[in-house]
Amino acid sequence: MTDAPDSTPDPTTDGSAEEPEPFSDGPPPLPRPMLVLDGELPDLPDAPAAEPVDHGTCRCGGAFDADGYCTSCGEPRPDPRHHFTAHPLPELAAVCDRGVRHADNEDAMAVWGERDAEGGLRAALVVCDGVSSATRSAEASLAAAYAALEVLSTSDAPPQDRLVTATDAAAQAVARVGVEFPESAPSCTFVAGVVEGSLATVGNVGDSRAYWMPDLGQPHRLTRDDSMAEEQVDAGLERSVAEAGPLGHTITRWLGPDAPDHTPRVATADVSAPGWLLLCSDGLWNYASEPVALHDVLLAEQERVGTDPLALGEALVAWAVSRGGADNITVALLRTGGGERPAEAGRAAYPDSVPEGTGQTEMKPADGAGQDGAHG
Amino acid sequence: MADFTATVHQNEFLPDGGTDVHGIVSVTCSGAGTVAPMSSASGESGEIIIVDVSGSMDVQGVQAAAYAASAALDQIIDGVWFAIVAGNHEAALCYPNGTTAAMARMSPQTRLEAKRSLQRLAPGGGTAMGRWLLAAGQLFGTVPTLSKRHAILLTDGANQHETPDELSWAIEQVRGRFQADCRGLGAAWQVAEVRRIAEALMGTVDLIRTWDGLPQDFAQLMQQSMGRGISDTQLRVWAPQGAEVLFVKQVSPTLEDLSGRRVEVNALTGGYDTGAWGDETRDYHVAVRLAPKAIGQEQLAARVQLVVGGEVAAQGLVKARWSADSLLTAQISPEVAHYTGQTELASAIQDGLRAKAIGDDVTATSKLGRAVQLARETGDEAATSRLARVVDIEDAATGRVRLRRHVDKLDEMELDTASTKTTRVRPQ
Numbered sequence: 001m002t003d004a005p006d007s008t009p010d011p012t013t014d015g016s017a018e019e020p021e022p023f024s025d026g027p028p029p030l031p032r033p034m035l036v037l038d039g040e041l042p043d044l045p046d047a048p049a050a051e052p053v054d055h056g057t058c059r060c061g062g063a064f065d066a067d068g069y070c071t072s073c074g075e076p077r078p079d080p081r082h083h084f085t086a087h088p089l090p091e092l093a094a095v096c097d098r099g100v101r102h103a104d105n106e107d108a109m110a111v112w113g114e115r116d117a118e119g120g121l122r123a124a125l126v127v128c129d130g131v132s133s134a135t136r137s138a139e140a141s142l143a144a145a146y147a148a149l150e151v152l153s154t155s156d157a158p159p160q161d162r163l164v165t166a167t168d169a170a171a172q173a174v175a176r177v178g179v180e181f182p183e184s185a186p187s188c189t190f191v192a193g194v195v196e197g198s199l200a201t202v203g204n205v206g207d208s209r210a211y212w213m214p215d216l217g218q219p220h221r222l223t224r225d226d227s228m229a230e231e232q233v234d235a236g237l238e239r240s241v242a243e244a245g246p247l248g249h250t251i252t253r254w255l256g257p258d259a260p261d262h263t264p265r266v267a268t269a270d271v272s273a274p275g276w277l278l279l280c281s282d283g284l285w286n287y288a289s290e291p292v293a294l295h296d297v298l299l300a301e302q303e304r305v306g307t308d309p310l311a312l313g314e315a316l317v318a319w320a321v322s323r324g325g326a327d328n329i330t331v332a333l334l335r336t337g338g339g340e341r342p343a344e345a346g347r348a349a350y351p352d353s354v355p356e357g358t359g360q361t362e363m364k365p366a367d368g369a370g371q372d373g374a375h376g
Numbered sequence: 377m378a379d380f381t382a383t384v385h386q387n388e389f390l391p392d393g394g395t396d397v398h399g400i401v402s403v404t405c406s407g408a409g410t411v412a413p414m415s416s417a418s419g420e421s422g423e424i425i426i427v428d429v430s431g432s433m434d435v436q437g438v439q440a441a442a443y444a445a446s447a448a449l450d451q452i453i454d455g456v457w458f459a460i461v462a463g464n465h466e467a468a469l470c471y472p473n474g475t476t477a478a479m480a481r482m483s484p485q486t487r488l489e490a491k492r493s494l495q496r497l498a499p500g501g502g503t504a505m506g507r508w509l510l511a512a513g514q515l516f517g518t519v520p521t522l523s524k525r526h527a528i529l530l531t532d533g534a535n536q537h538e539t540p541d542e543l544s545w546a547i548e549q550v551r552g553r554f555q556a557d558c559r560g561l562g563a564a565w566q567v568a569e570v571r572r573i574a575e576a577l578m579g580t581v582d583l584i585r586t587w588d589g590l591p592q593d594f595a596q597l598m599q600q601s602m603g604r605g606i607s608d609t610q611l612r613v614w615a616p617q618g619a620e621v622l623f624v625k626q627v628s629p630t631l632e633d634l635s636g637r638r639v640e641v642n643a644l645t646g647g648y649d650t651g652a653w654g655d656e657t658r659d660y661h662v663a664v665r666l667a668p669k670a671i672g673q674e675q676l677a678a679r680v681q682l683v684v685g686g687e688v689a690a691q692g693l694v695k696a697r698w699s700a701d702s703l704l705t706a707q708i709s710p711e712v713a714h715y716t717g718q719t720e721l722a723s724a725i726q727d728g729l730r731a732k733a734i735g736d737d738v739t740a741t742s743k744l745g746r747a748v749q750l751a752r753e754t755g756d757e758a759a760t761s762r763l764a765r766v767v768d769i770e771d772a773a774t775g776r777v778r779l780r781r782h783v784d785k786l787d788e789m790e791l792d793t794a795s796t797k798t799t800r801v802r803p804q
Contacts, residue, residue: 035468035469035473035477037466037467037510037515038465038514039467039507039514041510041517041549041550042520044552067691069679069693071614073616074677076618076675131789182803183519356803
């Protein structure tokens with residue numbers, strides 16, 4: 001080292017190489033007085049503070065860390081698959097949620113919409129519900145929804161043909177997931193709606209549903225379930241009893257291996273009036289199956305949160321969660337007819353409780369999944 | 377640049393209502409490099425050698441200590457700041473031999489001068505280690521650019537010229553200012569007293585049986601310190617809101633309960649100074665008590681981080697997952713079991729020797745018997761052989777022992793000082 005420490009005093013003896021090695025010259029010389037240290041300590045410097053990085057907020061209010069856990073309560077960051085939304089147009093949105101009881105979200109949705117040059121509306125809505133008794137159904141339902149939407153949003157074929165092609169595409173997407181994960185046999189339901197101007201065309205396979213709910217007049221269910229319950233209703237059983245029964249959630253058609261066929265059952269509706277086109281999985285309709293009952297729920301939530309379809313979708317999901325959230329919950333909503341809100345709905349006064357006739361069913365979540373291979 | 381990794385060994389599954397989560401976090405440093413020889417972004421290094429020159433050392437002892445110190449000087453890299461303190465009932469600055477408190481940069485010139493200064497040492501006076509520590513703190517304070525500060529302290533006797541309170545006070549004054557490896561020469565020093573210093577100053581304590589063992593030990597200590605190029609490090613343990621950190625212990629290579637060293641980083645995070653790192657692995661045992669959650673729920677029980685210069689260099693996550701599956705929840709991590717046994721072994725040895733010292737042979741026999749049993753269970757053969765020099769082992773499996781009638785004091789002290797050295801988990 002070239003820089004001799006300035007703190008080293010310069011003794012008169014300089015350390016030249018001729019000096020003998022220490023301890024080679026017999027006993028040490030007599031000690032010289034040394035400086036006695038008084039032990040006076042200097043102040044310690046402060047430690048620098050770390051700067052925070054944003055990784056999202058936990059429901060406890062704490063911040064998530066990059067490691068995927070809350071920095072306050074330690075809860076794992078929810079999987080984005082567990083709750084996701086879409087809101088492509090002011091009047092169109094969808095919400096997909098894991099619910100309460102299920103560990104995974106096997107529901108899926110996809111929505112698309114645009115205004116043409118004249119201001120006419122074109123939209124497509126897809127909801128799929130993965131069969132929870134089959135593995136990889138979460139991947140399958142999402143792939144199916146995306147594949148169907150791709151067809152519905154790009155094809156110029158008549159809506160009915162488009163729905164058939166979209167269902168084929170969805171079924172192929174499900175099959176591809178089955179190839180990608182060879183030990184799995186993923187399956188899902190399918191409901192899709194195409195809206196062009198005032199005409200809505202819907203098609204379904206399985207028990208996910210489409211409802212048309214004009215602000216004024218009678219709400220309708222546009223789809224017919226491919227389920228044992230539907231068959232029991234046809235045979236004369238009361239719907240609330242059939243849907244709550246052991247076969248209530250056993251579907252008779254689906255997209256996936258061993259499916260009997262997957263041609264969608266197609267229906268149309270004039271949606272020129274102000275109102276809502278609503279597509280949903282059974283996670284929602286389990287708690288309000290009859291169109292009137294579901295419409296009452298929708299109107300009550302609309303009263304609370306307004307006509308923004310995303311806010312309303314979230315509100316409907318929250319409502320289903322509040323009823324138990326026994327299954328995954330998906331709802332897709334399109335506001336039609338340009339009406340801001342119902343001036344005077346048919347049943348303007350929203351009852352404090354759900355109307356009679358559904359009171360029994362809605363309290364009973366779909367527990368039959370484990371018994372009969374029904375989807376959950 | 378050094379690379380840190382952290383591996384967690386634990387069973388994250390808790391039974392319904394389970395609250396206590398244990399994890400062993402193994403932190404490994406590689407590529408540490410040597411200490412920064414000259415001024416750099418990571419700061420500079422300082423070394424102080426504290427040599428006991430009390431009357432009991434005698435001329436021969438002081439000469440041997442001076443020779444050992446010169447062996448340590450040979451290991452200090454040029455450019456590192458250093459000083460030598462001669463300690464008795466006072467603390468004198470042996471080198472640099474000026475008239476103000478100062479440290480010097482190592483160079484061939486200063487090394488030679490320092491060795492000559494060591495020749496000036498002569499025995500005399502008593503022992504007041506607290507003053508030695510304060511003096512070292514004072515000297516380190518004269519070089520503000522130091523980021524790594526390490527001292528070697530040699531003593532041969534009990535701290536007779538200070539009260540235990542005075543020593544405690546001095547230890548608290550210098551805590552966090554430097555690290556100190558402490559060595560006791562011969563049989564006249566107090567293991568508990570010197571261990572107190574070493575634990576507070578994140579260093580080791582060891583017994584040097586005779587003078588001729590000193591130079592090699594000093595050279596080795598200094599060499600190891602030169603290899604610890606990573607300073608300004610801190611172990612951080614985060615636990616969730618509402619949780620209680622039961623303890624944080626270093627369990628390998630030596631046992632150190634860090635719990636009392638905690639400084640608050642934030643409301644949920646404690647920081648524990650770890651001293652400088654070389655290329656090595658250290659294992660930490662972290663225990664956290666949580667409020668139980670429902671079956672199927674998951675919660676992060678602890679984030680265990682090694683922080684270098686304020687940046688997280690490695691992180692291990694200790695998790696909790698409540699399960700109804702008793703096959704999962706009943707398993708005990710082999711690492712947790714091993715170090716729990718090693719911790720109990722150290723306590724049993726120390727408690728046994730303490731009881732033996734005050735003539736409580738019943739407690740001593742029972743504790744040392746338990747120690748023999750634990751040493752066998754954890755496969756710690758070195759501990760077994762040290763124990764065998766203090767007790768006659770009749771049945772290691774049941775821990776049946778008899779206190780030996782004639783025990784070499786040095787054997788007993790060695791059992792004591794080595795009690796905190798742990799073995800690693802045997803491969804499964």
